Amino acid sequence: xxxxxxxxxxxxxxxxxxxxxxxxxxxxxxxxxxxxxxxxxxxxxxxxxxxxxxxxxxxxxxxxxxxxxxxxxxxxxxxxxxxxxxxxxxxxxxxxxxxxxxxxxxxxxxxxxxxxxxxxxxxxxxxxxxxxxxxxxxxxxxxxxxxxxxxxxxxxxxxxxxxxxxxxxxxxxxxxxxxxxxxxxxxxxxxxxxxxxxxxxxxxxxxxxxxxxxxxxxxxxxxx
Amino acid sequence: xxxxxxxxxxxxxxxxxxxxxxxxxxxxxxxxxxxxxxxxxxxxxxxxxxxxxxxxxxxxxxxxxxxxxxxxxxxxxxxxxxxxxxxxxxxxxxxxxxxxxxxxxxxxxxxxxxxxxxxxxxxxxxxxxxxxxxxxxxxxxxxxxxxxxxxxxxxxxxxxxxxxxxxxxxxxxxxxxxxxxxxxxxxxxxxxxxxxxxxxxxxxxxxxxxxxxxxxxxxxxxxxxxxxxxxxxxxxxxxxxx
Amino acid sequence: xxxxxxxxxxxxxxxxxxxxxxxxxxxxxxxxxxxxxxxxxxxxxxxxxxxxxxxxxxxxxxxxxxxxxxxxxxxxxxxxxxxxxxxxxxxxxxxxxxxxxxxxxxxxxxxxxxxxxxxxxxxxxxxxxxxxxxxxxxxxxxxxxxxxxxxxxxxxxxxxxxxxxxxxxxxxxxxxxxxxxxxxxxxxxxxxxxxxxxxxxxxxxxxxxxxxxxxxxxxxxxxxxxxxxxxxxxxxxxxxxxxxxxxxxxxxxxxxxxxxxxxxxxxxxxxxxxxxxxxxxxxxxxxxxxxxxxxxxxxxxxxxxxx
Numbered sequence: 001x002x003x004x005x006x007x008x009x010x011x012x013x014x015x016x017x018x019x020x021x022x023x024x025x026x027x028x029x030x031x032x033x034x035x036x037x038x039x040x041x042x043x044x045x046x047x048x049x050x051x052x053x054x055x056x057x058x059x060x061x062x063x064x065x066x067x068x069x070x071x072x073x074x075x076x077x078x079x080x081x082x083x084x085x086x087x088x089x090x091x092x093x094x095x096x097x098x099x100x101x102x103x104x105x106x107x108x109x110x111x112x113x114x115x116x117x118x119x120x121x122x123x124x125x126x127x128x129x130x131x132x133x134x135x136x137x138x139x140x141x142x143x144x145x146x147x148x149x150x151x152x153x154x155x156x157x158x159x160x161x162x163x164x165x166x167x168x169x170x171x172x173x174x175x176x177x178x179x180x181x182x183x184x185x186x187x188x189x190x191x192x193x194x195x196x197x198x199x200x201x202x203x204x205x206x207x208x209x210x211x212x213x214x215x216x217x218x219x220x221x222x223x224x
Numbered sequence: 225x226x227x228x229x230x231x232x233x234x235x236x237x238x239x240x241x242x243x244x245x246x247x248x249x250x251x252x253x254x255x256x257x258x259x260x261x262x263x264x265x266x267x268x269x270x271x272x273x274x275x276x277x278x279x280x281x282x283x284x285x286x287x288x289x290x291x292x293x294x295x296x297x298x299x300x301x302x303x304x305x306x307x308x309x310x311x312x313x314x315x316x317x318x319x320x321x322x323x324x325x326x327x328x329x330x331x332x333x334x335x336x337x338x339x340x341x342x343x344x345x346x347x348x349x350x351x352x353x354x355x356x357x358x359x360x361x362x363x364x365x366x367x368x369x370x371x372x373x374x375x376x377x378x379x380x381x382x383x384x385x386x387x388x389x390x391x392x393x394x395x396x397x398x399x400x401x402x403x404x405x406x407x408x409x410x411x412x413x414x415x416x417x418x419x420x421x422x423x424x425x426x427x428x429x430x431x432x433x434x435x436x437x438x439x440x441x442x443x444x445x446x447x448x449x450x451x452x453x454x455x456x457x458x459x460x461x462x463x464x465x466x
Numbered sequence: 467x468x469x470x471x472x473x474x475x476x477x478x479x480x481x482x483x484x485x486x487x488x489x490x491x492x493x494x495x496x497x498x499x500x501x502x503x504x505x506x507x508x509x510x511x512x513x514x515x516x517x518x519x520x521x522x523x524x525x526x527x528x529x530x531x532x533x534x535x536x537x538x539x540x541x542x543x544x545x546x547x548x549x550x551x552x553x554x555x556x557x558x559x560x561x562x563x564x565x566x567x568x569x570x571x572x573x574x575x576x577x578x579x580x581x582x583x584x585x586x587x588x589x590x591x592x593x594x595x596x597x598x599x600x601x602x603x604x605x606x607x608x609x610x611x612x613x614x615x616x617x618x619x620x621x622x623x624x625x626x627x628x629x630x631x632x633x634x635x636x637x638x639x640x641x642x643x644x645x646x647x648x649x650x651x652x653x654x655x656x657x658x659x660x661x662x663x664x665x666x667x668x669x670x671x672x673x674x675x676x677x678x679x680x681x682x683x684x685x686x687x688x689x690x691x692x693x694x695x696x697x698x699x700x701x702x703x704x705x706x707x708x709x710x711x712x713x714x715x716x717x718x719x720x721x722x723x724x725x726x727x728x729x730x731x732x733x734x735x736x737x738x739x740x741x742x743x744x745x746x747x748x749x750x751x752x753x754x755x756x757x758x759x760x761x762x763x764x765x766x767x768x769x770x771x772x773x
Contacts, residue, residue, distance in 0.1 A: 020754065024661060027750060030757040060326050062466060064663065066750070086328030096323030098252065098314065100259040112248050113327045138259070158327060216761035390677070394657070394670070401660065408653045408674070411646050412681045415688040422692065444688055451680050459673045462592075466666065 011074070013038050013162055013193040014059055018068035019077075021058045028054035030217030031068065036195060039188055041207060044197040045222075046214035052197035053092070055214060056164040059195065060090040073161050086114070089160030091168060095151040099140035103130050103150050106139055111157030124156040128183065145176035152183060163187060163194045181207045245333025246340060249324075253341035256314055263307065263345050271303045271349055275356045285362070292363040293424035296353045297417050300384070303349055304413070305406055308388040311342055312396035321396065321464070331461030335389055339456070343385035350377055357428075369427040372438045376423040379445035380416050386452040387412050393464045419444040527737035535730050542723035549716040557713070563629040564713070570622040572720035573615045574644070576728045580612030581647060583732070584654070585679045588672035599743065600736070602668035605675060607735035609654055611728055616648040639690035646685045650678045664743050 014036035021029040028051045036042050044052045057063045059072050061084035070077035073087045090096075097106050104125065111121050125131040128149040134142070139150060148168060155163055163184070169177045184194050184207065196208070213220045257263050278295045282288050288295075315321035324334055354373065357363040365373065387409060395405040419441040426438030550568040557564035587605035590596045623641065624634045635641070658671045 022663060022750065025746065025749060025753065027754045027757055030754050030761070061328075062322065062326060064466065064665070066663070082328050084328075085326050088326065090323075090326050092322070094322075096326075098256055099317065100256040100314075101252070105255070109248065109252050110323075110327065113245070113329050215764050217757045218761045220761075220765065394674070404653070404656055404660075407649075407656060411649045411653065411685070412677070414646065415681075415684040418688040418692050440691065444684075444691065448684055451684070455677060455680050459677060462669050462673050465669070466662075 011038055012036065012071070013040075014070075014072050014195070016058075016068065016070040019058065019065055019070050020067035021054050021063050022066045023054065027066070028217055029058060032217070032219045034212065034219045036193060038193050039191075039209075041184060041188055041194045041196065041209045043208035043211045044195060044214050045201065045211055046197075050214040051217040052214045053166050054217075055219075056090060056092070056166050056195065056197055059084075059162070060088050060164050061085040062090070087160060088162045088164060089155035089158055090164045090166075091148070091151050091155065092166045093170075095147050096154070097139045097147060097150060100138065102136045102138055103142070103146075103153070104135040106150055107153045107157050110154035114158050116157050116159070120159075121157055124153045127156055127186070128153040129179075144171035145173070145179075148172065148176075148180065149183075152180075156187070161192055163192055165194065165196045165198075167198055168196060169198060242330055242333045242336065245330055246336035249329075249334055249337025250340035250344075253311065253314065253338060254344060257341075257345065262310060263348075267303055267306050267310070267345075268349060268352055270306065271299050271353060272356060274299045274302055275353060275360055279360055288361040289363060292357040292361040293428055294421045295361070296350070296357050296424060297380075297420045299353050300346065300350055301410070301413055301417060304346065304384055304388050305409065307342060307345055307349070308392035308405065308409070309402065311338055311389070312392050316396060325464065325466075331464060332457045334464075335393070335456055335460035338392075339382070339385040339389040339453075342388055343381050346381045346385055347377065350381065363428045365428060368435050369429060372423060372435055372442075373427040375442050376420055376427065376438065376445065379442065379449045380420040380423075383416050383445060383449040383452060384413060386449065386456045390452070390456040390460055390463070393460055396464075415448050416445065419448070527734045527741070532730060532733050535726060535733075539723065539726040539730050542719065542726055546716065546719050546723045549712070549719060554712040554716045555710065560630055563626060566622050566626040566629070568716050568720045570619060570626060571717050572724035573619045573622065575721050576724045577612055577615040577619050577644070577647070579725065580608045580615060580728060581651075581678075581682075583608040584612065584675050588675035591668055591672045592676070599664055599668055600740070602664070602672065603736040603739040603743070604732060605672065606655075606658055606739060607732045609651055609658075609675075610735060611731045613648065613651045613655065615724070615728070616644065616651060619644060620648060637689070638693055639686050642689045643682060643686040647682055650681065654678065664746070 012035050014034060016032050016034045019029055019032040019034075020027055030051075032051075032055060034055075044055065046052055054063065058065065058070070058077070061072065061075075061077065061081040064081075065077045072084045075081075075083040075087070077084060098109070101109070104121070107124055107130075108121050111124065116124075122131065125135055130146075130149055130153055134146060134150075139147060142150065148171075165184075168180055172180060184196070188194055197214075211222055213222050275295065278299070279288060282291065312321065315324065325331075354363075354365075358365065391405060391408045391412070395401045395408065423438040423441040423445070426435050426441075429435075546568065550565055554565075554568075556562050584605045587601040587608065591598070591601035591605065623644075627636060628634045654671060654674055657674045658667060660667070660670065662670075
């Protein structure tokens with residue numbers, strides 16, 4: 001089953017019903033009900049251990065669904081996990097980059113996994129402000145913020161429809177964080193959907209279109 | 225940028241094709257090695273050192289000459305362990321193995337690509353060890369022997385690369401798993417050790433083995449390679465899956 | 467949650483509540499009926515599947531079939547001991563040491579049987595149409611006892627070799643392959659212990675088991691080809707002995723008795739594994755409930771209202 005090629009605004013990008021995900025024996029997600037529409041920027045808010053990271057990994061298709069049902073970018077989380085992965089980009093605490101390669105080589109590699117053209121690679125680098133000085137620098141020599149931008153460029157090159165970001169602002173200075181927000185809004189304008197797990201509560205107003213609380217493995221819309 | 229969704233094959237993986245993926249990943253692994261030079265700077269010297277230590281332990285020129293083929297392949301197998309660990313350390317350093325899975329890359333492609341890169345590294349290693357055997361242990365190689373040796377190295381290397389990548393994928397990542405690698409890997413490489421050593425004995429003419437005796441062993445190595453090439457391609461996906 | 471294991475093992479479900487007997491047998495000297503050692507845990511009463519998995523209304527993994535089998539096994543082992551140690555004659559050449567073979571041959575057979583069962587069960591698990599965690603548990607139980615029988619095989623074989631030929635070890639294909647099989651099993655059990663969900667464990671170990679099926683024949687063949695070059699002059703190289711009827715009977719009886727013991731063990735053990743898995747699932751239910759309560763409390767605290 002091929003998911004919608006051009007999802008319109010009404011199609012849900014994420015639909016979870018009573019989703020349970022376990023880490024070892026522990027039910028990190030204890031029954032999540034969540035719907036995210038296309039073009040939203042959802043901020044996942046919650047204390048450590050609440051399950052934000054697990055929720056993102058579940059939506060990325062990395063973790064199996066222990067109970068409940070879920071559909072991400074039109075693909076069922078039980079039966080079509082590979083298809084989910086192909087369309088989703090996850091930026092976790094690690095960047096998924098190869099330190100010994102340059103920025104351009106990393107973006108080329110990840111882009112090549114979906115058959116991206118050189119033009120698209122260049123466009124991705126441009127978008128992240130990496131084209132000029134940094135394109136041929138080894139990733140291990142970049143600052144945290146620059147590595148983040150490189151990882152995001154890889155997401156762009158992979159044409160990810162859903163961006164899942166785990167504490168992306170961590171380790172960035174104020175300017176870096178503003179840049180990141182701009183990038184995310186631009187991505188959404190171009191058709192992506194974003195879910196961000198963050199402690200950055202001040203961002204709530206400026207960045208997110210919607211805030212969701214993650215508490216003890218479950219999701220609540222804040223009453224305020 | 226209203227991009228169409230990535231074209232996927234029936235399995236749901238991005239349809240970049242298994243071979244293309246394999247070449248992509250092999251190229252990436254080899255390029256990383258070219259940049260970081262970990263193998264060249266650390267593993268090859270280790271292997272050379274092992275050959276020297278063998279000489280200390282065996283302490284007898286005749287014995288060394290006779291056992292030279294065995295020592296070459298023993299050295300190879302010990303180094304294989306480190307090469308495999310390195311191959312997967314490159315991925316887990318920054319969560320890249322996860323990233324490869326998230327990217328929906330076909331696991332068969334990952335398997336073949338990493339095996340290819342590992343095989344290239346192994347060949348370099350083996351040539352070094354053969355050279356050292358000739359220098360340190362006085363092993364000798366004539367033209368026919370060289371032909372046999374080359375045709376031995378090919379399937380032996382691919383066989384080792386396949387099983388190394390396969391079990392390396394299983395042992396990678398989670399804590400307490402890396403120590404599993406030798407336990408799982410060494411029993412499996414035994415046929416390669418036996419076959420490659422016997423064939424190399426024939427190639428060196430060591431222990432009064434004639435060249436002809438080596439060829440059946442090349443056949444054994446080919447079968448091993450083929451079986452684990454296919455088996456690994458099928459098994460790698462389920463093994464690294466969470 | 468997986469379907470209960472007890473009824474799928476091909477046995478009748480009994481309703482008797484006696485706990486199953488666990489015997490660990492290292493000699494062929496017959497079996498002391500050890501005190502009823504409970505090999506099971508009492509499953510939480512709310513979990514019906516654990517009860518069904520046990521195949522009885524009360525705690526335990528015993529059923530009528532396994533009890534009958536158990537008694538027959540003990541009887542067979544007793545008869546075996548009688549024949550092996552007393553009634554069968556000493557060998558013309560080897561003397562009394564031939565008696566070790568009565569243990570050895572049976573355990574070799576069971577060890578390889580266990581290997582085959584593990585491999586077939588692993589395949590059955592991976593095959594979409596028959597996929598069920600029961601196969602995984604059978605594979606695991608079979609491997610566990612397989613390791614034990616492997617160890618006994620190697621030990622008794624080594625002992626017999628020492629007495630008969632003067633060497634503890636001989637590098638022929640059969641012996642070496644058996645040793646490799648032993649190590650491979652140990653690795654397989656280590657992989658089973660890696661953790662994760664039941665499905666992850668099952669899939670991972672099933673793949674490893676099937677790879678072992680590839681590997682073992684290759685090892686055997688390589689070693690045989692290798693040793694055919696060397697003339698094993700000093701060593702007989704064969705366990706063939708001139709058998710008279712009583713010895714043959716005792717050997718076959720040994721094989722049958724050990725096979726019965728193997729089946730008995732695997733049935734019990736895979737039920738225990740099923741119960742452990744059910745306990746995990748039950749544990750998950752409890753943990754889920756706990757975590758949801760946590761959430762409710764947190765919500766109540768922040769909002770000061772009761773839902």
